Amino acid sequence: MPRRTATMLASTLVLFALLCAGVFIKVPYSEMSPGPTVNTLGDAHGEPVLNISGRKTYPTSGHLNMTTVRVTGADYDMNLLEAVYGWLAGDNIVVPHENIYPDGKTDEQSTQENAEEFTQSQASAKVAALRQLGIPVTARVIVASVVKGSPSEGKLHAGDVIQAVDGTPVKAPEDVAKLVTLHKAGEPVEFTIVPAAAAAEAAKANREPVGSTKVTITSAKAEGDGHAIVGIRAGTDHTFPFAIDIKLADVGGPSAGLMFALGIVDKLSPEDLTGGRFVAGTGTIDDAGKVGPIGGIQMKTIGARQAGARYFLTPADNCAAASRDVPDGLTLVKVSTIGDATAALEKIGKGDTAGLPSCAAKP
Numbered sequence: 001m002p003r004r005t006a007t008m009l010a011s012t013l014v015l016f017a018l019l020c021a022g023v024f025i026k027v028p029y030s031e032m033s034p035g036p037t038v039n040t041l042g043d044a045h046g047e048p049v050l051n052i053s054g055r056k057t058y059p060t061s062g063h064l065n066m067t068t069v070r071v072t073g074a075d076y077d078m079n080l081l082e083a084v085y086g087w088l089a090g091d092n093i094v095v096p097h098e099n100i101y102p103d104g105k106t107d108e109q110s111t112q113e114n115a116e117e118f119t120q121s122q123a124s125a126k127v128a129a130l131r132q133l134g135i136p137v138t139a140r141v142i143v144a145s146v147v148k149g150s151p152s153e154g155k156l157h158a159g160d161v162i163q164a165v166d167g168t169p170v171k172a173p174e175d176v177a178k179l180v181t182l183h184k185a186g187e188p189v190e191f192t193i194v195p196a197a198a199a200a201e202a203a204k205a206n207r208e209p210v211g212s213t214k215v216t217i218t219s220a221k222a223e224g225d226g227h228a229i230v231g232i233r234a235g236t237d238h239t240f241p242f243a244i245d246i247k248l249a250d251v252g253g254p255s256a257g258l259m260f261a262l263g264i265v266d267k268l269s270p271e272d273l274t275g276g277r278f279v280a281g282t283g284t285i286d287d288a289g290k291v292g293p294i295g296g297i298q299m300k301t302i303g304a305r306q307a308g309a310r311y312f313l314t315p316a317d318n319c320a321a322a323s324r325d326v327p328d329g330l331t332l333v334k335v336s337t338i339g340d341a342t343a344a345l346e347k348i349g350k351g352d353t354a355g356l357p358s359c360a361a362k363p
Contacts, residue, residue, distance in 0.1 A: 032296050034303030035068030037280055038248060040256075040263030047247050050263050054206070054242030057267045062274030062349075064266060066259035067282050067304050068251060069296035114252025121253075121284065122246045125260035127238055128289040132265055132338050138208065138239040139287075141170045142199070143232050150231020151217050159196030161209050162234060166190050173234035183228040185221035190214055199237070208239055236287065255294035257285035258313065261338050262345065273342070275349030280304035281313025281333075281341070289338035293317035298325055305330045311348055311356075313341050319359035332359040 040049050041060045130137050143160040146152050162170055165179035166189060180189055194202075194209040202209035219228035246260055259281050266273045282300050284292035294300075297318040304312050305327035314322050316336045326332060333348075334357045335341040344356055 035070040037065040037307040039063045051245040062276040063278045065280035066256040067300035069299045117254040121257035127287040129261040129264035142237045144235030147231035152231045161194040164192040176234040185228045254284040258283035273345040279311045280309035283315040323359045
């Protein structure tokens with residue numbers, strides 16, 4: 001066999017062996033890529049994303065798109081060849097598996113957590129939007145969850161409205177723990193509650209729940225310092241003056257909160273906030289309207305630009321990362337609150353973009 005042919009054959013065999021090794025060698029990485037974007041002012045799967053009834057709404061134009069990131073599943077075993085391709089692909093990134101699925105979470109656990117965060121983000125978006133518009137929203141303290149095997153199991157239930165502890169009215173979730181810890185472990189704690197079923201009926205009718213009852217829980221000793229506990233996590237629920245329904249399937253996590261809130265503000269405002277412009281964005285939001293950072297920011301800016309966005313509302317804490325590689329034709333607008341975002345939209349809608357707060361990469 002000629003030497004040249006032998007060399008080519010050997011090289012081919014080596015390359016084949018390397019490719020086989022790349023397929024069979026598993027690596028602890030996951031891949032992120034740009035996901036679909038959805039206009040919160042429009043429809044998804046044939047239904048309006050935002051449906052408001054019981055209050056006058058106004059025509060809107062343009063886009064206020066929420067953005068998403070595609071990730072490989074928690075149970076997916078990436079091979080070396082896929083990891084190398086992901087590192088070389090321009091619109092994808094490969095990151096350590098634990099960055100996306102910490103503590104060994106399964107697909108099922110991750111999906112459940114994302115669904116819960118998505119539900120909470122919708123509630124906070126409604127509260128933040130109405131408060132931005134000066135529309136009163138009534139808040140109440142509820143039992144958010146009950147610890148299995150705790151003194152409260154079977155006595156208190158998720159969704160119960162907590163009106164008082166030992167006769168002292170509670171105004172915020174943290175009040176509950178403060179009042180419980182006034183006791184010594186083993187002492188009884190009296191809760192004044194409206195049961196979850198009655199609270200749910202009141203919520204459907206957009207009214208305050210009525211019909212309180214008293215429940216006594218014998219406290220237990222916490223691990224560590226031994227303070228009194230009853231085994232619940234308190235949270236906040238709200239009564240809205242009219243119905244706001246957010247429908248968007250196959251999306252999870254809290255990062256759409258800001259864009260949901262802005263969509264609500266736009267639909268309830270006489271002026272058209274976007275002025276027909278294509279704006280996308282991301283960010284968590286809390287009841288007070290504070291915008292928080294999210295993961296996968298660079299994938300979201302790429303997805304937004306691919307969909308046609310010209311402006312991207314960027315959480316202030318994500319600005320440095322987003323600025324490292326900005327897609328051509330996309331302007332990053334820095335926001336810290338829903339007020340910042342609304343003010344930016346008003347400028348964009350009027351074409352007055354010279355003074356928009358921008359993101360700048362850290363040196």
